[in-house]
Amino acid sequence: MVTYIIRRLVGALVMLAVVSMVTFSIFFVVPRLAGVTATDFANRYVGRAATQETVVEVTKKLGLDDPVVVQYGRWVKGIFVGAEFDYGAGVEHCPAPCFGYSFVTKKPVWPELLDRLPVTLSLAAGASVIWLLAGVSVGVLSALKRGSVFDRGAMMIALSGVSLPPFFTGLIALSLFSYGLRITAPGGAYVPLTENPVEWAYSLILPWLTLAFLNAAAYARLTRAGMLETMGEDYIRTARAKGLRESKVIAKHGLRAALTPIVTIFGLDVGILLGGAILTENVFSLPGLGKYATGAISTQDLPKIMGFTMLAAFFIVMANLVVDLLYAVVDPRVRLS
Amino acid sequence: MKKRTLAVAASGAALALALSACGGGDTTSEPSGSAAAPASSGAAGPAGFNAGLDNVTNPSDKKGGVLKMAVTEDWDSVDPGDTYYGMSWNLLRIYGRPLVTYNPAPGAKGRELVPDLAESLGVASDGSKTWTYKLRAGLKYEDGTAITSKDVKYAVLRQLDKTTYVNGPTYFNDWLDLPKDFVSVYKTPDVNTDSAIETPDDQTVVFHLNKPYAGFDNFAALPATVPIPQAKDTGIKYRDHVLASGPYKFDKVEPGKQYTLIRNDQWDQATDPIRKALPDSYEITLGVQGDDLDNRIISGDLHIDVAGSGVQPAAIASVQQDPELNARADNPVTARTWYISLNPDVAPFDNIECRKAVLFAADRVSLQTAYGGQLAGEIATSLLPAGIGGWAKIDTYPTDTGDEAKAKAALTACGQPNGFEATMTFRADRPKEQAAAESLQQSLAKVGIKLTLKGFPTSEYFPAYAGKPSYMKENKIGLATNGWGADWNDGFGFLSQIIDSRTIREAGNYNLGVKDPAVDALVDQAFAELDTAKRDALWGQADAKVMEGAYVLPAVYAKGLLLRGKGVTNQFITGAFDMYDYLALGVE
Amino acid sequence: MTAPLDVSGEETKATPEAVVTGLGGPKAIQGRSLGQIAWMRLKKDKIALTGAGVVIFLVLVAIFAPLIVGWFGHPPNEFHEEMIDTMTMRPKGGTGISGEFLFGVEPQKGRDLFSRVVYGARISLLIAFFATMLSVLIGTVMGVVAGYFGGWVDAVISRLMDIFLAFPILVFALALVGVLGQFETQLGVQGDTLRILLLIFVIGFFNWGYIARIIRGQTLSLREREFVDAARSLGARGPYILFKEILPNLIAPILIYSTLLVPANVLFEAALSFLGVGIQPPTATWGAMLSAATKYYTVPHFMIFPGMAIFITVLAFNLFGDGLRDALDPKSNR
């Protein structure tokens, strides 16, 4: 077990390293192949009134004229041992993990990421609880009442749900509930949980529901399929043959097996979500990681993009690991090796 | 140069981050020295649509209350040495005092310069190459230490370091008579800089220019002259704690989220004839979604949209339909022009007739609609907006919805009677510019000019595409949407950077690429002219010359639809920033 | 669709072949090919057929967009300021819906929404189809190679899939479109063509992992199946087994997942367009129309028509894909 975890952690680290290299290449190497020079890069990060000399100096200051390998090495070093940043009146030490300073705002990236994380966390937490509960219960009911009006209706809605992009449902919801009826918070109205839990929930209810609707629909379909498959298993028949109450057959024997893959998918989905719900955050103007990422891309703020990518990839890799460990706990047939 | 405004930020949809580049300008008229007292008290001022343009609305002297402001995105910096947003220049005066500032008064009066930190406007000598200011007595920072002329000098020198303070304007870099070996206050702290700025005593600061400029008070009004004591300078991190010299100081600084300013008890009303400092505090919320912001101003939850660029499209309709709201709205014309530049380096725009064909064929009404309609802009006929010194009505190409006959004639003269193909670029994340490009594509098609449209993100637009002449030439991009606003109200502030061929940059270029010796000559003449009236006239001539050459298709002079806050007193549009003046405001 | 009989299904498992292996007596049920059986099942599935009908309709709309717009609309990029109230920038009369403008007009520009929605189908379907083909191509090759050869080949490809799954995909697609857009001179294409190619590449490129996984799994199990063993024992060589024995058996899963990948790609393209990196204006795309509509939330028809277009397209493909899966693979109880 311990060796397994260690091996997986090493694997995760390698994975993150590869992700970072690929990301770095895409932003630092690929444009060069297209003929973008170091000063062209720097041009994005100088003021509107910059002279050519300023651009050259900024190029040097940001280290954009160094070979890409050196730049990458510096970036990696920053993560493990920290980095120095010249803020004009002196040099500041940016402690590890230092994901560099924004080229545009000159602020260290790591604290900004940590600052955005609670928003995305809040969004993910609320939405995932809603979609898990809603999706699983609808899926189970549908499976148990297979072919009924409820089943057909629920599955039609679920299929519609997975066919509706969140930027459409979100817009309609905002337009209807926030601006039309004025019963929900408008876009961008995020209140931290620590500040006021009630307003936190109020400000997030619409994004939660929008995000949850999409996923609940998918989960309802998955759960129904899994439940149908499980309830047709021989061991369910065995449980019934023992004289077990049907409710217990479903809860103890059916659900446990049907939900195992759902939990796996759920873990991975939450992992991906923690890296930012880009569409939902953009539709609702939530200052989370997803919005941070789109902002970083639109300003071509490379350190921010790198930092974000690494954090998002970290969540995904970790979610994978957690899910695999969890699976081994839930399903005794799985052996970790 | 030009100052930025916050673009009308999208509801968060487009990738487009909002901080816009182009221009919100401001204009001023003659820098006369009247230190007019603002806001009269007593009588209830006028109300109704546009009441705030020329009047102080809801005048009152009542002190106290919290003024609630909000903005869709954070701006570049609250550091006076590192900011280039009009709203920031307007706002920072509540916590920082430049040598000179704009008179807090409605309309054109708001463009007048009045002494602030200084006792009087600048005293010129040496043929306007030397400018002397004397500081008022008894000035103090929020920590109680005295403000000296050395702090002003340090503040101005400090922001010359454009690798650290990338955002601000470069007027002082370009005009001060700096010693050759001076690099920055950080890298060369020991170099004697007296050739540029002298501080003979703690009250006096003397600027030496490398060429004469009669309008130097416009420089002195820049945020760069807000004093910063060297001991408190923390470089780029100074933005986290700006030392207040004005009536308010920062209480909470949470970049991207919130700024709170409270009264600075070291500020002395006796040293400050222009500020009334009515509210007890300012609360500025950042990152509020645009439509939400409008709705909260409508409902009274918020008082002011700091950006001052106008409400979102949704609210425009509400203002039209709701008489009560309509009475709270102002629709000022700003000193900013939206236009489409025609690149004379790219065939067939190297031929003036082909350029003319575009100007004749363009449907100006459609362009106006593209830029947001009557409430968002007046149809422009030249570069210089009204309100800038030297402005004269020029209508070289009188068309309304396009003059096909004249356009066709021009095409024939150009040797392209059946039209031609051309590429046009625009900022993809700016819906209005996109609409303008699409509109032009439609109207030019009528005379056979086929436009291919190419959008680029704002962050790349000037650094890598439209502002990179070599790119434009290589890729044969003949047209580009653009916008420009002045930092202050003279032709220098507006035109020099965009029509003077010697200011063309390799990248990050805003210059139209006119490259007409006659235009350059007019610019030189204007620089050298010490008489304001004559100087303005020269800039007017330069404007006309550019229009004659058909280098640019002016679209609109921008207008903003602004809403006055509920329960806000002394609210009016200042001609200096074409938005509400942030110094005079109070809360009922 | 329900499987014919649950109980007898269980009994089938109970039956060893020893007793009942018939050689196909005269009155035994005739042997039908998988395709025939699937078609029979599909014919009975009204919902899937409706989905297929809508899909065909949409494809026709996309192909004949110029004709349709010629009959019922205006050129999609033509401004109609006369339809707009120049003060509020709203369509006159709220939506501008009339016999002339079936879906009304856009605020501000007054362009014909009907025409733009119709033309939007072209971009949407074109990109979704080709991106799907690309994903399926890469995914099948990778999956078959990994599953068939196993060993280190499998390890490498599986790792690659893991890495692909570890990227924040949407952000990457966003960034990649921007970065690759700089290659316009090298690629020698520009405008819509460049963008369409770019989007097909980016969307297709990021989606192969899922299909590769499925194909790999199928190949692995096929490889162990008797008929492959049989072929091998008869001396069949690798390529023969691969092309004659394994690939034909992969057609069903490939078909199912292609059909289900198309709607996913429609959504992906719409998301990219919504975030501003799709096809450039003035070319109409549904995602970009929705993006523009965000600023006009008080003009609901502006968001509803493109939104519904996305919804109907995706739903139709999903319905058809679900039906196809049920028909080809009745054991899946979805």
Next chain:
Amino acid sequence: MTEHFLDVKNLQIHFPTDDGLVRSVDGLSFQLERGKTLGIVGESGSGKSVTSLGILGLHKGGRAKISGEIWLDGEELVSAGAEHVRKLRGKKMAMIFQDPLSAMHPYYTVGDQIIEAYRIHHKVAKKVARKHAVDLLGRVGIPQPDKRVDSYPHEFSGGMRQRAMIAMALSCDPTLLIADEPTTALDVTVQAQILDLMRDLQRDFDAALIIITHDLGVVAELADDILVMYGGKAIEYGTAEDIFERPEHPYTWGLLGSMPRLDREPTERLLPIKGSPPSLINVPAGCAFHPRCVFEGRTGGKANTEVPELAETEGGHLVRCHLPREERRAIWANEIKPNLESA
């Protein structure tokens, strides 16, 4: 009321489906006493498993239509409430399933599953139930039962799993035990062990045992009575001796011919039954077996028009066939039996 311990009368179990009505069990009757064993034999789809599920009330709930009577120890089950039948399940009647790997829940230990079965019907502490489980495991011949009780099904070998399955079925001392293909998933040597075990246990428990199988070989050793099913109906019913020594139905002959025997190669079949079992939706008109019947021609054209009656041929031996009794006996004696023996 009935004097038999188990008395099934005219049992019908029909499933309505999209494609039509599936008559899985169509008018089946049989009886069984405690201590006796009935073998139900037939191919897949003959309705034998549905029958057993029907007795237990496990025939897929609401959608199936069940009629007829099932008397167990003086109680009628078809008309009894579902809750009542549930309480009988596991306690009075228990079932051993075919594939113990899939029939046991993979997530719970063997012990837990036995404990659960016991505690459904006995309100005892978990410890007590556990002790019981260990005892049972020991009794079915699992070594080190106190340790193996905590193992998961996948950790058992096939034979051990089936033993555990049996232990689970026996946990509440059932009086009716139904074993559905109890040995099919096992290899030959283990099959014999399991059959021995079942025989021993049946004796100990004095239970009525139904063994459902496609393999006459299995019931040859165990069964007192044998019921041969085809197309949802009984086609031959009699004592083991009747069936093995005097079979009268062509289908039974086919089954006997395909019985694996130690002296033959397993793949070799003497009397192959051509074709495949009938669709239960479109049951062939007349005798359901006639499309596959070698002797169809000798029925005088009745085979595909009339459904033959299940008629007594001699001393409780019932046969459903159009062939005249004498002809059947003649065919058996002259054409089939010698063939089987010579092989």
